[in-house]
Amino acid sequence: MLKFFAARLFQAIPVLFVVITATxxxxxxxxxxxxxxxKTLPAEVLDNLNARYNLDDPLYKQYLSYMGNLVQGDFGPSxxxxxxxxxxxxxxxxxxxxxxxxxxxxxxxIIGVSAGIVASIKPNTAQDYIPMSLAMAGICMPSFLMGxxxxxxxxxxxxxxxxxxxxxxxxxxxxxxxxxxxxYAAYIARLTRGGMIEVLGQDYIRTAKAKGLPTPTIIYRHxxxxxxxxxxxFLGPAxxxxxxxxxxxxxxxxxxxxxxxYVQAAFNRDYTMILGTTILLxxxxxxxxxxxxxxxxxxxxxxxxxx
Amino acid sequence: MTTTQLKNTHxxxxxxxxxxxxxxxxxxxxxxxxxxxxxxxxxxxAIAACTPWLAPYAYENQNxxxxxxPPSAQHLLGTDIHGRDLLTRLMYxxxxxxxxxxxxxxxxxxxxILWGTIAGYIGGRIDAVMMRIVDILYAxxxxxxxxxxMVVFGRSFxxxxxxxxxxEWLTMARIVRAQVLSVRKQExxxxxxxxxxAHWQIIYRHVMPNILGPVxxxxxxxxxxxxLLESFLSFLxxxxxxxxxxxxxxxxxxxxxxxxxxxxxxxPGLTLSITLFSLNFLGDGLRDALDPRTAKx
Numbered sequence: 001m002l003k004f005f006a007a008r009l010f011q012a013i014p015v016l017f018v019v020i021t022a023t024x025x026x027x028x029x030x031x032x033x034x035x036x037x038x039k040t041l042p043a044e045v046l047d048n049l050n051a052r053y054n055l056d057d058p059l060y061k062q063y064l065s066y067m068g069n070l071v072q073g074d075f076g077p078s079x080x081x082x083x084x085x086x087x088x089x090x091x092x093x094x095x096x097x098x099x100x101x102x103x104x105x106x107x108x109x110i111i112g113v114s115a116g117i118v119a120s121i122k123p124n125t126a127q128d129y130i131p132m133s134l135a136m137a138g139i140c141m142p143s144f145l146m147g148x149x150x151x152x153x154x155x156x157x158x159x160x161x162x163x164x165x166x167x168x169x170x171x172x173x174x175x176x177x178x179x180x181x182x183x184y185a186a187y188i189a190r191l192t193r194g195g196m197i198e199v200l201g202q203d204y205i206r207t208a209k210a211k212g213l214p215t216p217t218i219i220y221r222h223x224x225x226x227x228x229x230x231x232x233x234f235l236g237p238a239x240x241x242x243x244x245x246x247x248x249x250x251x252x253x254x255x256x257x258x259x260x261x262y263v264q265a266a267f268n269r270d271y272t273m274i275l276g277t278t279i280l281l282x283x284x285x286x287x288x289x290x291x292x293x294x295x296x297x298x299x300x301x302x303x304x305x306x307x
Numbered sequence: 308m309t310t311t312q313l314k315n316t317h318x319x320x321x322x323x324x325x326x327x328x329x330x331x332x333x334x335x336x337x338x339x340x341x342x343x344x345x346x347x348x349x350x351x352x353a354i355a356a357c358t359p360w361l362a363p364y365a366y367e368n369q370n371x372x373x374x375x376x377p378p379s380a381q382h383l384l385g386t387d388i389h390g391r392d393l394l395t396r397l398m399y400x401x402x403x404x405x406x407x408x409x410x411x412x413x414x415x416x417x418x419x420i421l422w423g424t425i426a427g428y429i430g431g432r433i434d435a436v437m438m439r440i441v442d443i444l445y446a447x448x449x450x451x452x453x454x455x456x457m458v459v460f461g462r463s464f465x466x467x468x469x470x471x472x473x474x475e476w477l478t479m480a481r482i483v484r485a486q487v488l489s490v491r492k493q494e495x496x497x498x499x500x501x502x503x504x505a506h507w508q509i510i511y512r513h514v515m516p517n518i519l520g521p522v523x524x525x526x527x528x529x530x531x532x533x534x535l536l537e538s539f540l541s542f543l544x545x546x547x548x549x550x551x552x553x554x555x556x557x558x559x560x561x562x563x564x565x566x567x568x569x570x571x572x573x574x575p576g577l578t579l580s581i582t583l584f585s586l587n588f589l590g591d592g593l594r595d596a597l598d599p600r601t602a603k604x
Contacts, residue, residue: 015443026459140583142535144542144555145576148562156566244450247543252562262451263543266458274458278451289445 008290023278024063027271075276086276096166097257100176101242107181108188116192123197138186143245147179147252166255176253180245184238188231196227236292240285334596341592344585355401364392366399375568385570400552407468408534414472419479427487441477449474457545467546471536475529482525486518520597527590531583554579
């Protein structure tokens, strides 16, 4: 197990190296600099700024010094917000994005798994069709549509919940988490249903039924472990998707998380901020994919870990 | 057995059994939701294709005096704050969104099929390396890279569907490779090699017909995800740029004024959702129809 984990992690290092390098040169080849503001700066000021951020050095030198700093956990200064470093901004944004993704994941799992189980018990009946149609609706309702609609209904018409912010008012975390979670709840419902139907057709389930066990016991004691395997395999990619999906949700609800920083950095051509967030998110996603691989194998002894 | 062979043997037999495709289309026709999706999409394509003749107003037409007005007899879906007819803008937006959906899917299709066929047909070490690359790319956050590409190279239309197509081919390559791999082991491929057919002939005549089913299914599932991606980018302001409209652009404008003029959000949102709904149902239906094993579930 440890060997497998180490091997996968070791394999991830060159991948991340390529990603970082590619991103660095891609961003630096972009036309237009970070200081192309609405008002043109005087030439001396521009020269000074370029000198301060070492933008007048040859590209390979900038690259080497960036990599050197990165190894020490220093993402460099933000080009846009001169008094803040990228590391600082990431440290304030990341916990918020993480918290949001975590709540969304919980919502997705609770709704998705229960809907999937309900549907799988009596396939091709109303008990199956109703939750599965809702799941399909959830998949077809993108977050940038779901979010505003929820705001319109619960925030503005009913005035039950706050419509923006994060941790400023009680309940302001509910709508963003639901918005981000529903799409994944729908996927998880479909995966759960598929996995459960397959497991429920197995011989050992028939044996359990023949023993006279009640349906809930069969489901929880015998079927869930196998039936949830597809869901577990999906958790890594799902978490990655949640982190990426946080762009839209954080923009809609004005949440000061990493996703919003990224989108702003993209608009502002804040090189170091774009680089920092890309590197961080790539690393996180690679790690989550490895974790979900391990979890899948751990729960299914018939699979073995291969590096 | 290839599908063509299936057809021949079956049409000659007296048992009255169906070919794979006839059986599949029969199963598909019985699936109400899938057929509903199919007809909805057909209608949508027809409208999008004929928009320049069907649209009630000219695309640039503004009526600043009118401003935003709710749906009425003159403007069936209302107008936006510049007094532009929403139905017209939605029709033109559908052209853009559908075009991006299909063009990007086509890009991913070409790359995916080439990659998957080469890996699966040659096999061995080349296969291992090619699929490893796919595995590695799978683990990367592509949303971020698309945004990055759009920022670096400017927000051009061509780049948008190239970028999306370049990241959507991975699953296609996997599906194609798995399929090619299983066909490759069949005895009739050995027979074809023995008779002296060139490799490209074998691929074209014997391998391609067999990967068609899963590929068609996956196309119907890729198009909605591409459309969604484009809308997502346009919503963030990184995709299609105004004055050109797409569903994402319209929804994003609609959100800005949803409190005062909710119809500006509701109609584009509804169009997008219905399209995604139809494509997903059609894709699911096709999968069940072409693969009898899954149809039972």
